[in-house]
Amino acid sequence: VIAEAELEIDWVVRLISQVRGVRAEMNVPPGAKIPLLLKDAGERAKHCVETQVALIVGLARLSSLDLLDGEVPSGAVQDVINEATIILPIAGVIDLESEKVRLEREIARQDNEIDRFEKRLGNEKFIANAPDEVIIAEREKLDEARQIRIKLGEARERFLAAS
Structure with missing residues (x-):
């Protein structure tokens, strides 16, 4: 049980770090709340999102966190984390x-x-x-x-x- 919890927290920390890194690279203002979409999320990623959504949204400064089944919206930046593709729609936030x-x-x-x-x-x-x-x-x-x-x-x- 402890090992499973460590894996979950490790995944959440990596996700938050990656989102923050992309935000910084793309010059997204620190106060801007943007949505995060996860595509092709594996079971572990889905579980982590379900159990830690409030923590992720708060620490990554997001407006929402959702799973995406359809097409990636235009004006969105994509990056890959272990079991999922993270998608940050930034077109309306930066020039x-x-x-x-x-x-x-x-x-x-x-x-x-x-x-x-x-x-x-x-x-x-x-x-x-x-x-x-x-x-x-x-x-x-x-x-x-x-x-x-x-x-x-x-x-x-x-x-x-x-x-």
Whole structure:
């Protein structure tokens, strides 16, 4: 019984975290209450939703939480969590066109940062003269910029699928 409860809470925490992450990526205002739809939910996911709906709605700042059997509404962002697809209809909450422009601008900025770090780390003179700590720091900055770029790319893909 305890193991089952742990699995349920773990699933709920992952769901809430994923919803919050998508909200942040898509620049949904923190106070905006949006609906959450679950599609292709397995039995465990359905059980978790039924027993923890109030907790999920409150912590993920949702207006509602429902299971979806039909088509995904247009203007909705989709993501996958273990046994279900989460769908967040955001078209009425954010300006889709300005969000697209913002994402493209952020991606271009990250691409420039990555190029700058790669050029610096590819410069033999820099590598020969810079202290090891500086080189390590530059490599870490490059890795961080690449991770941010990946996340922005994923956000753009979710956004394009929604629009």
